[in-house]
Amino acid sequence: MIAQFLYGGAGILLFALGLWSLLVHAPLLRKLIALNIMGAGVFHVFIAIAHRGDALPPDPVPHALVLTGIVVAVSATALALALNSRLEQGENEPEPASSPSPGPRIHMQPALSTEPSSKGATHP
């Protein structure tokens, strides 16, 4: 029972730490790691609640949920990294070589475009 609480409590702690890091740090890589730590915290909680006492086998449903969650987390991380590498490529080229539509090129007013993000930084 104590082990279960320790495990679940550690999960909540990881979630809080990850959330703090996500909000405080600007670099994308740190944000992504923070999100993954938050995810790991939630998975900890799921694993802790799968425990049904020493006599019974653990509940398989939370385990299945964690497996699905891991797959989702990996895909999301991959997409974020791909978008970030696209941003960094754009930094090396003088002009991103893409026009948004087959129509005439659209110029956006600088005042209205999103804030000039430094290297891969996002600011929620």
Place this chain on the structure above:
Amino acid sequence: MTTDSLILPIALPLLGALLATALPRIAPLLGVLTAALTAMSGLWLTGLVWVSGDLSIVLGGWGLPLGIGLSADGLSAALLAMSSLVGLGISVYALGYFSGSERGLHFWPLWLLLWTALNGVFLAADLFNLYVMLELLGLSAAALGALTGSRDAVSANLRYLLVGLLGSITYLLGVALIYTAYGTLDIGLLSERVEPSALVSTSLVLMTAGLALKAALFPLHFWLPPAHANAPAPVSAALSALVVKAAFYLILRLWTDLFATITDAGAAFILGALGAGAILWGSWRALRAERLKLLAAYSTVAQIGYLFLFFPLLQALPPGPARDDLFAACVLMAVTHGFAKAGFFLAAGLVQKKAGHDRIDELGGAAQSMPATTFSIALAGSALIGLPPSGSFIAKWVLMQSALETGQWWWLIVIALGTLLAAAYIFRVLSRAFGQEPTPQCFITDARAEIPALLLALASVALLGLAAGPIWSLLGFEGVQI
């Protein structure tokens, strides 16, 4: 057999997405074909719910704790009908918009995947599948939004992706807590079992916070305007009209169905207050926006705010016809906004394509060169304002009536201000579109002469229209019933 059709609105676009990935050369053809089939299956399912009531199925014959359940009730059916019709419109538009462009090849698989996830959210019957569908929705939406590859679009959508992930992880922690308490994730079973406790309240707070982030509820809306304004037009339409509705739908489902026994007036008031903030701030920023698509994006923030105004009133009304009316009005508002905003964004995309830009101040002559497009903007705009006979007029009417009935008059001020601001930002676009020349920047040119005239005109509309009661009492008659 009828329950089997629950699978179609999810399976068809998924199949189409896989085919469009495998055969990129005929992706547009496959895409439109799939869109037509998906829309038909969605409308068919809506018809079935209309005729025979709630439907549910457990896939593959696995029992409920383990199997994946799908279900459709009136609320899901209404939103499914919206996603079907709006989705079909977006698909047909995209066929022309992306024709001859390589980008279109990437558009179709992602768009069909997004549609799969959207229908999945509306039909899923358990909390964990909702999480998976929400994640799928977030991933495909962020990828679609970044489709132009421009720096602004990619960085805005990277931020959107991170925010979406934060939202769904927070939601997932809430799901974990509720599983701890009741050992099931099925919404139907849970709504029978849920009882007030600290654990369940924490779970509701976590789930609502995560979803509010995804629904762009003020002040968590910061990611929406850049992400929606920088996407290609069909994608903006899908994101603004449909994707934010998925998160809203889930909050509505949680508050009125699953956690109906533990929500209280204070918590509902917080949601309403945030909605009020969204209406005022979103409408103000829309009024100040210089680009048409940014205006539309901020208008979405405001319109989401209206949807959250319904929560404190739904909480205050006892079950009965008045509450049913209000609930229907809330759904009507969401569906109307779906149609209006999709139409608005698609028309804005046409203007952008033709003029080469979408700066509102330089739209002069748009009405002369593109009458139908301008008319669409005006028509969608009238629904955003809430003019009769649009759906949002009826919804706002019921909303204001309920606010009066429950004595929560302060929401009326917010609704009135929001409506005025909406009229201002819509007519600002229209006045530019109808002018041949760029119109003067200055609103007031001769303050001494103009402000009295303005105040008089304002009084004739706002003071006498909305506060006509004192005239009756002055004349010694009974007050008018609103």
